[in-house]
Amino acid sequence: MNRSLRPLAATTIIFIIAYGLSVAQFPNMFSTRVLGNFLTDNAFLGITAVGMTFVIISGGIDLSVGAVIGFTGVLVAVLVSWFSVHPLIAFAIALVVASAFGALMGCAIHFLQVPSFIVTLAGMFLARGAASVLTQDSIPVNHEFYSFISTLYIKLDGGGRISFIGGLMLLVFVIGAILAHRTKFGSYVYALGGNATSASLMGVPVARTTILVYTLSSFLAGLAGVVFSLYTSAGYPLAAVGVELDAIGAVVIGGTLLTGGYGFIFGSFVGVMLQGLVQTYIIFDGSLSSWWTKIVIGMLLFLFIVLQRVIFSSSAPKLKHVRKLKHE
Amino acid sequence: MADTSYTLQARGICKYFGEHTALQDIDFALRPGEVHALLGENGAGKSTLIKILTGAYHPDAGEVLLEDRPVSFRDPLHAQAHGIGTVYQEVNLLPNRSVAENLFLGRQPTRFGMVDKRRIEREATELLARYGLDDIDPRAELGAYSVAVQQIVAIARAVELSGKVLILDEPTASLDRNEVEKLFEVIADLKARGLAIVFITHFLDQVFAIADRVTILRNGRLIGTEPLTEMSRTDVVRMMLGKDISFSGGTSAVGEREVGELLVSFRGTGRTGSLQPFSLDIHKGEVIGVAGLLGSGRTEMARIMFGIDPADSGEIRLNGTPVSIQSASDAIAHGFGFCPEDRKADGIIGDLSVRENIVIALQGKLGWFRALNRDDQLEIAGRFAEMLDIRAASPDMPIKLLSGGNQQKVILARWLATDPGFLILDEPTRGIDVGAHAEIVRTINRLRDDGMALVVISSELDEVVAYSSRIVVMRDRELVAELRGENINPSVIVQAIANQSDEAIAS
Amino acid sequence: MRRHPLMRILNAQTVALAGVLLLNWFLFPGFFDIAWQDGRFFGSLIDVLNRGAPVAILAVGMTVVIATKGVDLSVGAVMAVAGAVAATMVVDGYSAFTAIVVALAVGTLCGVWNGLLVALLDIQPIIATLVLMVAGRGLAQLITEGSIVTFSDPHLIFMGTGSFLGFPMAAVIALVLMIAVTLAVRRTAIGLFIEAVGINRSAATFAGIRSRMLLISVYALSGFCAAVAGIIVAADIRGADANNSGLWLELDAILAVVIGGTSLLGGRFSIPMAVIGAIIIQAMNTGILVSGFPPEFNLIVKAGVIILILVLQSPIAQQLLIFSRRNAGKRSTP
Amino acid sequence: AEMTVGFSQIGSESGWRAAETSVTKQQAEERGIDLKFADAQQKQENQIKAIRGFIAQGVDAILVAPVVATGWDDVLTEAKEADIPVVLLDRGVDASEDLYLASVASDQVKEGRVAGQWLVDTVGDKECKVVELQGTVGSTPAINRKKGFEEAIAGHANITIARSQTGDFTRSKGKEVMEGFIKAENGGKDICAMYAHNDDMAVGAIQAMKDAGLKPGSDIYVVSIDAVPDIFAAMVAGEANATVELTPNMAGPAFDVLAAYLKDGTKPEKFIITESKLYTPADNPQGEYDTRKGLGY
Numbered sequence A: 001m002n003r004s005l006r007p008l009a010a011t012t013i014i015f016i017i018a019y020g021l022s023v024a025q026f027p028n029m030f031s032t033r034v035l036g037n038f039l040t041d042n043a044f045l046g047i048t049a050v051g052m053t054f055v056i057i058s059g060g061i062d063l064s065v066g067a068v069i070g071f072t073g074v075l076v077a078v079l080v081s082w083f084s085v086h087p088l089i090a091f092a093i094a095l096v097v098a099s100a101f102g103a104l105m106g107c108a109i110h111f112l113q114v115p116s117f118i119v120t121l122a123g124m125f126l127a128r129g130a131a132s133v134l135t136q137d138s139i140p141v142n143h144e145f146y147s148f149i150s151t152l153y154i155k156l157d158g159g160g161r162i163s164f165i166g167g168l169m170l171l172v173f174v175i176g177a178i179l180a181h182r183t184k185f186g187s188y189v190y191a192l193g194g195n196a197t198s199a200s201l202m203g204v205p206v207a208r209t210t211i212l213v214y215t216l217s218s219f220l221a222g223l224a225g226v227v228f229s230l231y232t233s234a235g236y237p238l239a240a241v242g243v244e245l246d247a248i249g250a251v252v253i254g255g256t257l258l259t260g261g262y263g264f265i266f267g268s269f270v271g272v273m274l275q276g277l278v279q280t281y282i283i284f285d286g287s288l289s290s291w292w293t294k295i296v297i298g299m300l301l302f303l304f305i306v307l308q309r310v311i312f313s314s315s316a317p318k319l320k321h322v323r324k325l326k327h328e
Numbered sequence B: 001m002a003d004t005s006y007t008l009q010a011r012g013i014c015k016y017f018g019e020h021t022a023l024q025d026i027d028f029a030l031r032p033g034e035v036h037a038l039l040g041e042n043g044a045g046k047s048t049l050i051k052i053l054t055g056a057y058h059p060d061a062g063e064v065l066l067e068d069r070p071v072s073f074r075d076p077l078h079a080q081a082h083g084i085g086t087v088y089q090e091v092n093l094l095p096n097r098s099v100a101e102n103l104f105l106g107r108q109p110t111r112f113g114m115v116d117k118r119r120i121e122r123e124a125t126e127l128l129a130r131y132g133l134d135d136i137d138p139r140a141e142l143g144a145y146s147v148a149v150q151q152i153v154a155i156a157r158a159v160e161l162s163g164k165v166l167i168l169d170e171p172t173a174s175l176d177r178n179e180v181e182k183l184f185e186v187i188a189d190l191k192a193r194g195l196a197i198v199f200i201t202h203f204l205d206q207v208f209a210i211a212d213r214v215t216i217l218r219n220g221r222l223i224g225t226e227p228l229t230e231m232s233r234t235d236v237v238r239m240m241l242g243k244d245i246s247f248s249g250g251t252s253a254v255g256e257r258e259v260g261e262l263l264v265s266f267r268g269t270g271r272t273g274s275l276q277p278f279s280l281d282i283h284k285g286e287v288i289g290v291a292g293l294l295g296s297g298r299t300e301m302a303r304i305m306f307g308i309d310p311a312d313s314g315e316i317r318l319n320g321t322p323v324s325i326q327s328a329s330d331a332i333a334h335g336f337g338f339c340p341e342d343r344k345a346d347g348i349i350g351d352l353s354v355r356e357n358i359v360i361a362l363q364g365k366l367g368w369f370r371a372l373n374r375d376d377q378l379e380i381a382g383r384f385a386e387m388l389d390i391r392a393a394s395p396d397m398p399i400k401l402l403s404g405g406n407q408q409k410v411i412l413a414r415w416l417a418t419d420p421g422f423l424i425l426d427e428p429t430r431g432i433d434v435g436a437h438a439e440i441v442r443t444i445n446r447l448r449d450d451g452m453a454l455v456v457i458s459s460e461l462d463e464v465v466a467y468s469s470r471i472v473v474m475r476d477r478e479l480v481a482e483l484r485g486e487n488i489n490p491s492v493i494v495q496a497i498a499n500q501s502d503e504a505i506a507s
Numbered sequence C: 001m002r003r004h005p006l007m008r009i010l011n012a013q014t015v016a017l018a019g020v021l022l023l024n025w026f027l028f029p030g031f032f033d034i035a036w037q038d039g040r041f042f043g044s045l046i047d048v049l050n051r052g053a054p055v056a057i058l059a060v061g062m063t064v065v066i067a068t069k070g071v072d073l074s075v076g077a078v079m080a081v082a083g084a085v086a087a088t089m090v091v092d093g094y095s096a097f098t099a100i101v102v103a104l105a106v107g108t109l110c111g112v113w114n115g116l117l118v119a120l121l122d123i124q125p126i127i128a129t130l131v132l133m134v135a136g137r138g139l140a141q142l143i144t145e146g147s148i149v150t151f152s153d154p155h156l157i158f159m160g161t162g163s164f165l166g167f168p169m170a171a172v173i174a175l176v177l178m179i180a181v182t183l184a185v186r187r188t189a190i191g192l193f194i195e196a197v198g199i200n201r202s203a204a205t206f207a208g209i210r211s212r213m214l215l216i217s218v219y220a221l222s223g224f225c226a227a228v229a230g231i232i233v234a235a236d237i238r239g240a241d242a243n244n245s246g247l248w249l250e251l252d253a254i255l256a257v258v259i260g261g262t263s264l265l266g267g268r269f270s271i272p273m274a275v276i277g278a279i280i281i282q283a284m285n286t287g288i289l290v291s292g293f294p295p296e297f298n299l300i301v302k303a304g305v306i307i308l309i310l311v312l313q314s315p316i317a318q319q320l321l322i323f324s325r326r327n328a329g330k331r332s333t334p
Numbered sequence D: 001a002e003m004t005v006g007f008s009q010i011g012s013e014s015g016w017r018a019a020e021t022s023v024t025k026q027q028a029e030e031r032g033i034d035l036k037f038a039d040a041q042q043k044q045e046n047q048i049k050a051i052r053g054f055i056a057q058g059v060d061a062i063l064v065a066p067v068v069a070t071g072w073d074d075v076l077t078e079a080k081e082a083d084i085p086v087v088l089l090d091r092g093v094d095a096s097e098d099l100y101l102a103s104v105a106s107d108q109v110k111e112g113r114v115a116g117q118w119l120v121d122t123v124g125d126k127e128c129k130v131v132e133l134q135g136t137v138g139s140t141p142a143i144n145r146k147k148g149f150e151e152a153i154a155g156h157a158n159i160t161i162a163r164s165q166t167g168d169f170t171r172s173k174g175k176e177v178m179e180g181f182i183k184a185e186n187g188g189k190d191i192c193a194m195y196a197h198n199d200d201m202a203v204g205a206i207q208a209m210k211d212a213g214l215k216p217g218s219d220i221y222v223v224s225i226d227a228v229p230d231i232f233a234a235m236v237a238g239e240a241n242a243t244v245e246l247t248p249n250m251a252g253p254a255f256d257v258l259a260a261y262l263k264d265g266t267k268p269e270k271f272i273i274t275e276s277k278l279y280t281p282a283d284n285p286q287g288e289y290d291t292r293k294g295l296g297y
C-alpha cells in the first residue's frame, strides 16, 4: 500500500472501532437517524475542513474560517431579510465576497511574506468585526426558499434522513478530492507544501497557487456560512466561533500533516465524522459535567493522535535502495 | 554565421550581495551543440551565474541574450518556457511527491481537465529506463530514494524540459561511475541534437572527458574562455587557482605504517533492520577508508558509530572500556566527531552565522552553561577559517549564503574545533573544488599523523587509496571485506565491491 | 554590518509602538498624564504596562517556543489551571507562598507534558498543545467546579494589584521575568541551541545538542510563564475565573511574538521585542477603551493595526526602508 | 415510572451558568428524574447536535437553554415529530410557539429596565453621567439589558450614558474597562454611576474604582444584574448599590410543567416569566449571600 495512505487507513480503522464500541454501549447509536445526523450536523464543518485541508497541504493554516462563516451568514441574512434579495442571489454575493476576502489574504501571505497564521488571524478579527458591525443581533431569515430547502431530503429506513446540506457536504468532499488528487492545481498545492523553493524552481506558479488556495478556503468557508444559514435559518455574528480549531483538528486527525505536503481530502471527512462521533457519544452518555466534557474531548484527541502516530511511525519512510549496478 | 551565433549569451553581468561582489563583468556564451564546462573554486560564482542565466536571480548589471535577442527571465519557469532546463546545485525536487510527478510537474498531460496519471506513470517508466533506472517505481515517493536517484530524476526532468539549453550544476557530485557514464551518454546525445550544455563540476577528468570549451571564474571575475583541446589539466588548474598545485601530494599509498594504540573497537555492533553486526578496530593515527556502492550501508554504519541510530547489538569499547553510545551527544562526550553526508539536511544550520556554525559542536560539548563568549567564538572561527581556507565575507554571515564547498569546510571546522580523538567523515570532499580537495586530503593526512583515528567514507576510490591505512568494503548493509597493504588499490576495491569471491581479496 | 545605535532602536516595533501611543494621545489627550497617588503611579500609560503584563509574560515563554519552530496554544488554559490551583489552595487555608509555588509547579508540569508530546512523540506542536488547550480549561473548571473562587489573601492579591517602587507589581514581574529569561538564554549557550534546533533540528542533533531535553525545557518555561500570568490575573480580580481566565490570550501572545519580529518558522528570536509586541497590543486595547469607540469596532481596529504592523515589517517595506537609508547615505557622502 | 430528560446547556461561561446547571441537576435529583446533560461550549451547532442526539436516544423530554434566539425551527420540528416535549430555559426563541411546550425565562429587557428605574429613582434630578459595561458584543442579554436600561432612563435628560464598552461578562475585563473609563472621565470624578450587564463585571469594576482611590457605592453608584453571591458581599461592604435577580432555578418550574404534561397532557402556560427582583442593601445582603453561597455560583 502507498505509504501516505497509511494514516488515512489508520484513521478509518480508528473510526470504525470507536463507532463499534459506542454502539456496544448505546445500541441506539446504530441507527440511520444518528448516521444521518452525522452528515447534517457536521455539514458546515465538513465543507470548511475541505478548504482547510488544501490550506494545510500547501503548508499554511487558515484561522479565519470560523469568522468567515459567521460573516457570510450575517451577510446573507441582512440581504434576504432587510433588502429582500432572493436567497440564491444573496448566496452568490456572499460567496463572491468571501472568495475575494480569501484572495486578499492569499495576496498578503504571498506578497508581504507574512506567515499565514498571522494574516488569517487578522482576517479572523476583520471578518468577525465586520459581522458585528453589520448587526449585533441574530437576524432570522424567513423565506420560502429556506423552507423549501429544508424539505429536500432523502428519507432512510429507521427515521434517518440525508438532508440537502448533508448531501452538499458529500459533494464538496468528492469535488475536493478530485481537485486535490486529480488536477494540476492539486499537484501544485502538494508541491507548495513539500518545498516552496523547489516548487518555484520546478515551475509551479507559486503566487497563483497560494492565492487560489486561500481563495478556495474562504470560498468554502463562505459556502459553509451559507449552509450554516440554511441550517439555522438565521445569521448571527457570533456563529461558528472556534470552528477553525475544530476544522484543523479534523484535518489533522484525518492524517494530513500540518507541515504540509501530505494529506488526503477523504481523511478530513473521517476526521469530521470522528469528531461528530465523540460529541454524539458524550451526548448519549449525558453524565459528563461541562468540565469533564472538555477533558474527555482533549483526552480523545490525544488518544487519536497517539494511535495515529503509532500506526504512522511503524510505517515510517523506509529508504528504497536501488542497486542498478550488477557487476557479474 | 554559425560561429558567431550563440544560443545563450551573457554580457557584462555583475551581481552584488550587499557589500560582497559575487560576479563582476562576466561574459559567457554558449554555442549550439557544445558542452561548455564552467569551472572555478568554491565560491567563485558559478552557481550565481547559472541562477542569473535562468532567472532565479536578477543581475545588477549586464544583459542576457537568447539567440541574439535580449531576454529578461522573470523566474525559472519563464526560462523553462524558453527551452532552458536546469539542475541547480542543491537537488530541488519534491521528496513528498511521486517520482513520476516530479518528472512531469508543471506540464502534466491532462484528459478532460484531469491529470492523466496512467500516462504520466507510463512515460516516467520509459524515461527512467533510459537512465538505467528500470527498477524504480514511478508511483513511489521520491523521498524514499537515495540522493543519487533523486539527482538522476532531477537531470531527467531538466533534460526533458530543455529545448535549447541544458544547465547542470554539479550533477555528478553524488553519482557513481556507472551513473556518470549513463549521464555522459545522454549529454552526448543532446549535444548531437544541437543543444547547448553547461556543465559545472569539480572533477577535471569529467571535464576533459566531455567538454568542448571551458570558462573559468575566479573570485567572481572572468579568467577566460578557451577550447579544451588547447589546454592541459595543469593549465586549467592554474587558471582556476591562479597558482600551481601538485597532484602527487601524498598519493603514494599510505600502506602498513606504524599505527598507534587501539582507540575504538566495535564488536558485533549492529542495528536490526538497518545494518548487519560488524566488528572493527580503529587505532590512533589510522585512517579507515570505507568503500561500497551507493546504498551499501556506509552512511548507516557511520550513523550507528555516532549514536544517531544507536546500535542494538554488540558493544563499543573506547580505550578498552565498554562505553554506551545512545545519542550524538554521548558520542561527542567520548571525543567522537561526525561530518554527515547530507550537508543541507544534517550539516548546516542555515540561518546561523558561520561563526556559530563552527562553534556549535564545541559548545554542545561544553554544555548549556559554559558559554563561549563572542570573542572566543570569533577567535575559534577565525583560526579554523584560516586553517581550512574558508571564504566568507564575514564570520557573521549566515552560512546558507556560502557556496557549497565552503559550507562543507565549515562543517569540517566544526568538528576539528571539538578536538576529537575519533572522527568520521562521510563523503567529505563531495562538491569541493580541486584546491580545497587537495587541502582536505592533506588535512586528513595531517590529522592522522597527529594521532587522530579517522573513518572516511568516500565514493572516490583514488582518494580513498590516497589516505587510507586500511579499507573496509560494504555490501548489502554488511561489512564484507577488509583490505590492507597492496590490496589498497582501486582495482582490488572495485572487485571487492563487485562481489568477487571475498576470500581471494581478503587474504 | 554595524549600524548606528539610534538606527538599531528605530525598528518596526518601536516605530509601531510610538505610532500607537501617539494615536492614543491624539484620541485621548490625557493619555500621557501620570499622577502619583496612594504611593503609586497612576495613568493610562501605567495601565498599559499593568494590563499588558500577562500577555508580555506569556510572550516571554512563547518566544522561545516559537524559536524552536513550535507554538504553544495551551498557555491560556494553563493560566486558568494555575489561577484555579492558587485560589483554591489559599481558600483551603494554605499560605499564599505554598499556593503560588504549587501553582507554578503545576503550570511547569503542564509545559513538560506539552514538551514530552512534542519532543518524544514527535507530535506537531499545534496539535500537541491543542490537547491541553481543550482539556486544560476543563481541568481548571474541575478544580473550581465552574464557579469563580474568590479569595482575600493579601499576599496573593499583592501579586496582581500591589506595587513596587510605584509601579504595578504585574509589570515589575513581567520586566524581571523578561530580563531573567533573556539573560538566561543569552549569557549561556541555551539561546544558540534554541535557534539551532529551530532552524534545523536534525543538524543540531548531529552537532550534539540534546534537542529533546531542550524542547521539553522550552515548553516547561512556557508553562511556567503561563502559570505566572495566571496567578497575576487571578490575583488582580481576587478570584480564579476558570471559565474566562486567559481565554484566547494564546493568540495575543503569538501575535506579540510575531510583532516582535520572531519568525513562526523558528530560528532567531528576541524576547524584549516580543514584550514590546505585547505592549503594542495592549496600547491598542487601552486606546480603544479610552477613545470611546463603540465596542463592535474593536476587532476591526485591532485587525487594522495588525495589518499595518505586518506591512511595516514585510520584506517589501524593509527593502524600501533600506533603499531610502542607502539613498540618504549616498547624499551625505558626496 | 422514571422520566429521562435531556438538558442542553450553553456552557459554563459564568458563575451564574454554573449555578443554573447545578440547580437543575439538584432539582432533577429531587424529583427522581434521570437527567442527560450536554454542554454545548457556547455553540449553537452543538446544541442542535445535542437535541438531535436526545431525539435519537428517545428521551421523554428536552430542556434547552438556547445560546441564541434564532435557528431552532428545524430541530424543534424534529422533536415535535418525535413527540418529545421541549421546554426552553432562560431565554426565548424566535420560532413558532407550537414547536415547544413552554418557556421558562426572565425578561431581560425588564431586568435592564428595573436597573435603570432604580437609578432614576435614586439620583432624582441630579446630573448623572453613567458608564456602562456591556456583555459580550452581540449576545442576547447584552442587547436586551442595554435596551431595557436605555428605556428606563429615556425621558430623564439628566441621566446620560457617557461611555459604553464591552467587558465580555468577565470580571477581569470589567476591571480593565472600568480603569479605562476612570482615566477617560477625569479620574472617575465625572462618573456618577456604573451600570454593568452582569455582577461579575461589576465586581471587577468595583476593584478598579477602589484601586483608583474612589469609593464605589458612594462616589459612584454601582448597579448590575444577576444577584450572584459576590455582589451581596460587596453590598455588605457598602460597595454595591443594587442588583436585579436572575434566578438560577429555571428548571424547577420546567420540571413541574413537564410532569403535569406527561401525566395527563395538561397544557401549561406558554411563557413562564421569572421574577426580576431588585435587591438593595436594605434587603439583608448578608443573608442573601449565605443562602446563595452553596448553590454552585
Ligand SMILES: Nc1ncnc2c1ncn2[C@@H]1O[C@H](COP(=O)(O)OP(=O)(O)OP(=O)(O)O)[C@@H](O)[C@H]1O
Residues within 6 Å of the ligand: B017, B020, B021, B022, B040, B041, B042, B043, B044, B045, B046, B047, B048, B049, B089, B391, B401, B402, B403, B404, B405, B406, B431, B433
Ligand atoms: N544570496 C546570497 N547572499 C549573499 N552572498 C551570496 C548569496 N549567494 C551566493 N553568495 C556568495 O556568492 C559567492 C558565489 O557563490 P556561488 O554559490 O555562485 O559559488 P560556486 O562557484 O557555485 O561555488 P561551489 O563550487 O562551492 O558551489 C560566494 O562567496 C557566496 O558566499
Ligand SMILES: Nc1ncnc2c1ncn2[C@@H]1O[C@H](COP(=O)(O)OP(=O)(O)OP(=O)(O)O)[C@@H](O)[C@H]1O
Residues within 6 Å of the ligand: A319, B146, B147, B148, B292, B293, B294, B295, B296, B297, B298, B299, B300, B301, B309, B341, B342, B459
Ligand atoms: N536512517 C536514515 N534516515 C534517513 N536517511 C538515511 C538513513 N540511513 C541512510 N540514509 C540515507 O540513505 C542513503 C543511503 O544510505 P546508506 O548508508 O545505505 O548508503 P551509503 O553506502 O552511505 O551510500 P551513499 O553513497 O548514498 O551515502 C544516504 O543518502 C543516506 O544519507
Ligand SMILES: [Mg+2]
Residues within 6 Å of the ligand: B046, B047, B048, B089, B169, B403, B404
Ligand atoms: Mg555552486
Ligand SMILES: [Mg+2]
Residues within 6 Å of the ligand: B298, B299, B300, B341, B426, B457
Ligand atoms: Mg553515504
